Amino acid sequence: MSGKSGHRAWGHIKKQRTKTASYQASFIGPDQRRHYAPHTFSARMNAEAWLVREKDLIESATRTGERWKPPSERVQERKAEVLLFGTYGKKVIDQRKLSPRTRIEYEAKWSALIEPTFGKVPVADMTPTAVRGWFSGLDQTKERRNSHAYGVLNMICNTAVKDGLLERNPCMITGAMNTKAKENVKIPTTAELHAIADKLGASENQGRFKALVVLAGWCGLRYGEVSELRRKDITPDCSVVTITRAVGHRGGECILGPTKTGETRSVTIPPHIRQDVKDHLASYVGKDSDALLFTPSRGGCHLNDRVFNKDVFQKAAKAVGREDLSAHDLRRFAGSKNAQVATLTENMARLGHKAVKASLLYQHSQSGRDAEIAADLSTQALRELGV
Incomplete structure (x- = not known):
């Protein structure tokens, strides 16, 4: 059985029979019942990451003596308490290890350019369409500033994917974080x-x-x-x-x-x-x-x-x-x-x-x-x- 496709040392990943790539992740919990991820994953590595987080939660509950909550229960709790992107994004920046100067830059881009648009949007509602609309509405004469702001948003959304709050990162604009070199820059002789x-x-x-x-x-x-x-x-x-x-x-x-x-x-x-x-x-x-x-x-x-x-x-x-x-x-x-x-x-x-x-x-x-x-x-x- 150990060599059978989909079987792992802990947890189970099954590739779905769908036209596009889709993976279902599950595991046997402390209650001896099988628990499934609240959604399928478009990449196997994301399913792997979800299983790692679930195992960490089980081990943490064992160490602290706290009651372990199955994934489905936690999903219901999140639905009852909608997590807004404004709350989540600020928390991600606060918890990220940054130099003092970089932290100030992140917070400035967040408060001036990101939070006013996405602050009251539920994390689960962040979509590529919304991100494209936001980015196209920025002042196009400030390319470098916009690139940095997009980078901050991309970092937050990547974290949301890792936390299981988003299935995929909605920041999909090609080249948005790469500013073009200025042409005809005249340096002094x-x-x-x-x-x-x-x-x-x-x-x-x-x-x-x-x-x-x-x-x-x-x-x-x-x-x-x-x-x-x-x-x-x-x-x-x-x-x-x-x-x-x-x-x-x-x-x-x-x-x-x-x-x-x-x-x-x-x-x-x-x-x-x-x-x-x-x-x-x-x-x-x-x-x-x-x-x-x-x-x-x-x-x-x-x-x-x-x-x-x-x-x-x-x-x-x-x-x-x-x-x-x-x-x-x-x-x-x-x-x-x-x-x-x-x-x-x-x-x-x-x-x-x-x-x-x-x-x-x-x-x-x-x-x-x-x-x-x-x-x-x-x-x-x-x-x-x-x-």
Whole structure:
């Protein structure tokens, strides 16, 4: 009997004789009666998952001494108490293990874009048609935001399938979580980047931002990483910057944590900007090892990204004829310049992209290539600057 199709160590799965794939799952409960899933499953793996959850419930009841409830009884209880998607979705986000910054992003997308539409809809009534209607009604000019919101909804619906509340995930829009790369993005040239930095450096009030521009531009730091840099993160000879942390601000709250990928990286600073970093440390940074490299002029814990971009960077960029730039283009500049002198793996390592495998990162850090890349960047920059 043990070799017969459909028989397992625990529970039973039977493939139904239907045109489309359909599987019925059942098991013998503690009451020695056979209990069936409240619905059939379109995939065998979903039937397997249901049986695993049922076995866990039985074992939990045995450990705690609580009365075990058959699946049919629990279904009736759920019908008597309709579970709304608003209640369920919030609970899923609350229980999910997320970094503080990611949690704030999830909650923001939930409260602004998902809950207003689906909050009062029963979980069981979530359908592909409803999801398509919701997604098509979002502001199409905000593609990246919409993609993130769809990702949150997809995560919640996947959890509902695992919990046995939905037979299948209603999020079926192809490509909804993949945003298209922007076309014709114009990154600054080397001369323009240094012109912006020099413009800031010549200002009595904004001179401390010159080093921020060249560090972010030539080392590829994210804004949350560069604004959290401290004296201890720069080697005494200003040849290497180590990125271990990042900061963000949402709803007036300062969120300090690991980098976006959760990994630490050390990036060799190109020789042609090391003097700028040394001058900055001498003129603007406290002697304590924890002193921030870049402090806000109006108080607060860190430089505000929106304020820096609008009131500092974009004004300087406009002054050199590049009003189309934003502070985020500093990272694009880094990626573009790295690509001219480094391999894809080396470029991704400098930028801190998680796709780079740990073994490749180790080889990269031990081979000395990062120092060579930094030197090549300086050689190229000096040539482009006509120095």
